[in-house]
Amino acid sequence: MPTGEALQGVGKVVDGISRLSPDLLAYACQHILSYLQGQIRGVEAADISDRFQRAGVRLDHEALQNIVRFLLLTFRSAGKSNLSADNLVSRLEEGSNKWPKASLQVMHRLWSEHGALVHAQQEVQALLSISQLVDLQWKLGMAVSSDACRSLNSPYVCLLLKIVEPSGMICHKSFEMTIPQFQNFHKQLKEIAAVMETV
Structure with missing residues (x-):
């Protein structure tokens, strides 16, 4: 069971995510999912930040890093556990009641499309966990x-x-x-x- 401090941290991240339009959230998620599928070498938070700023969303460095880390951890954990899209959304809702419906729909759609590939890549990554x-x-x-x-x-x-x-x-x-x-x-x-x- 998450502690009060952990729930508060998740709440702040969800507050940041709720400032993003569905398209911006999808962009960030697709960037992260591309990494988790082995299609790109890493997650460049600077690229995500540039896209957010061009769309008029200003987040401080720490808030952006927290969002990227949260999405990475969420998708990586879902891949390792081989969660369905419905189970992923249920876990997100359990972690915070602040999720906008549109954000959950983006997460559900993208995980339905990419979840199996992330799961397969996570099994390979488990063997190669070095920098x-x-x-x-x-x-x-x-x-x-x-x-x-x-x-x-x-x-x-x-x-x-x-x-x-x-x-x-x-x-x-x-x-x-x-x-x-x-x-x-x-x-x-x-x-x-x-x-x-x-x-």
Whole structure:
């Protein structure tokens, strides 16, 4: 049984979802369902946010993230449990009595269309629950001030990694390396690539 705090959190998310037209909710859900079916590499909340803003719906970053996480968790859980569309809607109504009827109809329709595919993909995903590297960018810079460097004016490489976490959210990680560290990193990547070609 959910705690009062959990129910309050669900209520806030449903309040945010109720601000969305059926078309906007369908857009967000289809984006998430595409990820859960393995058709796209991750859920870009920025794309969803842009679409909402173009339609005149302004949500703060936290509210948008909560909606995306809620929909991801809802569809993922329904996929793992192999719920029917009717059972999914019943669970949503049990979690909050604030659901607009139009929103529930969108959820029902989309789950009827995509639920079986999500269930099949969830069975595969259970075997492969690790983060995935989607993109790697780097740039060369020059240190002009630092607490850690003994000699300034030394070159460094800044790496920016784009990673899809097992939850489906895309996150960005960045770090800096000295030139020798970067050369060693490059060498290790080449060794990994060579090993992967033999598999």
